[in-house]
Amino acid sequence: MLTVLLSAEPSQGAWGDKALVSYQQDSVLIHYQDDFVLRRIQQAARQLSSQGATQVSLSGEGWSYERQWAFYCGFAATRKSVDVQWASQDDDELELLNARRRSADWVRQVVNATPEDMYPEKLAQDAVTFLKSVAGDNITHEVLVGDELLTEGWIGTHSVGRASSRPPVMLTLDFNPTGDADAPVHACLVGKGITFDSGGYSIKSSAGMVAMKCDMGGAATVTAALAYAIEQGLKKRVKLILCCAENMVAGNAYKLGDILTYKNGLTVEVVNTDAEGRLVLADGLIKAGEMKAPLIIDAATLTGAAMMAVGQDYNAIFSMQPELLRKAQQLSELVNEPAWPLPLQKWHQNNCPSDYADTANSRAVKGGGMGGASNAAAFLSRFVSDDSRWVHFDLASCFRDGADARWAAGATGLGVANIAALLLQ
Structure with missing residues (x-):
């Protein structure tokens, strides 16, 4: 020692x-x-x-x-x-350090796992097991697998994941410590759980694909954030929604030019199958809106544009509510997990136009064109209930392709404490 x-x-x-x-x-x-x-x-x-x-x-x-x-x-x-x-x-400080370590270590464990070992159903199962180890009988859950998603209308997650031999999954987990089955939902967490991303027919290069086991970092982050908040004394009801899939290439894969009709009636033209994260998150955000939660937080390794804007020391954050955005940034500073706001206005929703649908899922240019991170956030905003306050984390800092001066290779856990702090407000 x-x-x-x-x-x-x-x-x-x-x-x-x-x-x-x-x-x-x-x-x-x-x-x-x-x-x-x-x-x-x-x-x-x-x-x-x-x-x-x-x-x-x-x-x-x-x-x-x-x-x-x-x-x-x-x-x-x-x-x-x-x-x-x-x-x-100090006993309280030790308890907080150990709780934070448990959550960060779990993120490292699941994000760093190989794509062969960490697939959609396994991710959902591990999230349930982890949260039950923290909250016990206060946790209940439902899992929709494969064509069950179509039956329920979750077209985005099903379309992205249908080409894989391992089916897509939507996990809906309920943390309810109140003892009241009718208790209102305080917040909904939504996580992108792409356990491997080939890019689909908009296929990535080998170099761009090698670290794509990290593309479920958003799902891991919101799961660990809920666990960390529970260990800090969260007493309000929170729902967790993980939209999990492998984005693969096969004869039955979704294609460029396909049009997806979402449960809220919005139509989306697919112009980039590598802009799949927003397609699965759209399902999760609609689901969160159905739960009438006043606060919705989503997290995703969504865009390279966010990393270009803020680097790997910050997460990018977006919201249509300036006060909520300021609060998210203030809390990021408090917990030493830097986050920086990027622009998001209603008119950003028009930056991915389609001649065939209400919107496209990106722009048919390299990297989605200028303002790609804002345009992706604006796409997500179309699926958020008007009655909810919403903040989006584009997790630019949650993974390192290789070791650097401060981090080992792999997951960092950055974003966990920031989102937990928002839940506890």
């Missing part, structure tokens, strides 16, 4: 005054003297993990809750388990 201490002083001697860490006989010092303390601590933790450390004890002065969590984010590894003994002596 390696002891890790903090120091506000620069490193000395052979390590140089710019070193992140310096080594003593039985401990390591992290030097954090600059304006970006949490980033520096996370970088130091990643350095220790990369050097083979797997067991550490955080000790000494200066370990605030935020600093301990930043260390864990950097220390967590892709292919090995790690053991971190927290420095905190």
